[in-house]
Amino acid sequence: MTTQMTTQTKREIVLTGDRTTGKLHLGHYVGSLKNRLQLQRQYETYIMLADVQALTTHFHRPELLAESVRQVALDYLSVGIDPERSTIFVQSMIPEIAELTVIFSMFVTVSSLRHNPTVKHEAKERGYEDLYYGFLGYPVSQAADITAFKATLVPAGEDQIPHIEQARKIVRRFNELYAPVLVEPDILVGERLDGLDGGSKMSKSLGNAITLDASPEEVSMQIRKAKTDPARIHKTDPGHPDRCTVFGYHCIFRPEGSEDIRENCQKGAIGCAACKGMVTDAIEDVMQPIRERRETYKHRPRYIDEVLMAGTAKARSAARQTMGEVREAMGIHYF
Template sequence: MNMNKDIILTGDRTTGQLHLGHYVGSLRSRVQLQNEYKTYILLADIQALTTHYDQPELIADSVHQVTLDYLAVGIDPNKATLFIQSMIPEIAELTVIFSMFITVNNLRHNPTIKNEARDRGYTDLYYGFLGYPVSQAADIAFCKATLVPAGEDQIPHIETARKLVRRFNELYAPVLPEPRILTGERLGGLDGIGKMSKSMGNAISLNARPDDVHAKLTKAKTDPARIHRSDPGNPNICPVFAYHQLFRNENAEEIHANCSQGTIGCRDCKQLAGNAINELLAPFRARRQDYEQREDEVKEILIEGTRQARKVARETMLEVREAMGIRYFNL
């Protein structure tokens, strides 16, 4: 394996199973990048508490479900380190240290925080929700990650991480590298409003059954001006056409032309998109079913990955404490 010097940190909040938006946005690139980089993949159960603190049972179950999703799409535990965030106390320690270098106003003006607060109807922000970018910076820094595959909405968070790392290095010593983001594609939701999202209920999960995929696509929004099958459509504003571009790329131009001319109906268009999505998901379903029969092995993957991450975290925090002059003695 020809490993690059960059280290990758990526992951997902454990608030439910992953979906096609996750796959398009970062999962498929993770599968490729694990062959080229030292890769850490975080199951962010603490950060899941920022919006689901009253549903610990959902978060605990999702740790297992998301792990199955990772393994199903092709994440190889022999190449990537899968670990549970809450089992790495050094991340929490580094979060506290980083929180000393950022103002509340800075966090309040983070556009991603503002947008999510608005979408969730939050009028007053909990400390943990507001401090999400600080926690994320600690996730990145504990393993000295330099590359973070993530969606475009994470750009403000990564910029915060860069500023926090830079400030630490200026104050104490150049211990932590500044990360950069590797953005993936954005997949629109079935409702045509924003991105595909679990919380919006407009997603197709990675373990959706074939009939579920078609059922969800049947209800997907299309060009609202197209009433009859023979009406010319505008595929450029249709979420389903975007799925053709991503999952049937070689036939997308034909779909675009037929839709624009009114020679293909939305029902047939959705059927073709569903067939392509099911073709993509078929091997994922098979691998997931296989791992579901090996629960002890899946648990051991998490235990070993978390053990490796914890070792790296301890080493980093010793350097951090040394740089700050608060490494008083070893315990």
């Protein structure tokens, strides 16, 4: 089920996270971080550094994951995630999540995972033919991440919709088989940001991203190179904004001016360089405060470690509580 930001009245527990496969980018900001900033003001919020999920595709590069844990934590603090309001924790340090994954995996069929459209798409994108067991099963592990905290709401990008549906099915099945102790989550879907190369979504692994630590010069250069309508060669050629990545950025970063851009582009009245300049300014309005906060936190690695240790301890205690209830419900609580 999907939720709209304005319709929430119930008491939510929010859980979300990011794979620790590198620095976060503007796609994360638009798709999930922006919603988290708002949600953390109202609700109990857990934010997970998903290093185990990162292993599903990067098991041969554990050093990248370890480095990314602190890097992503710094990204969180830089965008304004407040550790006083949001519990930031490391997935691999919560063994109860792994336990719950094993239990769930007993009643999830392989065919339901094989038919998951996001798993299919990602497997194709990565050129996987014979799927690794952990990769195929990552939606099950994700259901454990969510249910361990009895999360009711997951702010995430649209690619996560099938996974939340899978998690809801798992919860229903568990509750019906044993006892109703788990909670079905809803997703709060954020906007999707396309990559600079046009077509696919902006992604860490595809090398088409503007990272949140990019300098003003890097942002401006990356936007200058971003893919536009290929049919438009001269400034006066009529453009097709719906085929232009940069127009998509206008809709997201300066929606109030996007209709003007559409008209002028279609009439051939504005050139790509000017259009890119305007969107760069709007992106800079988002990036500048992030950069300023990063300057403060990047010199405080001890503080980042403290945030992670405290968050992980708190998350562990919540997950332990749920795991106790799960064992009780299944009658496997022996002594």
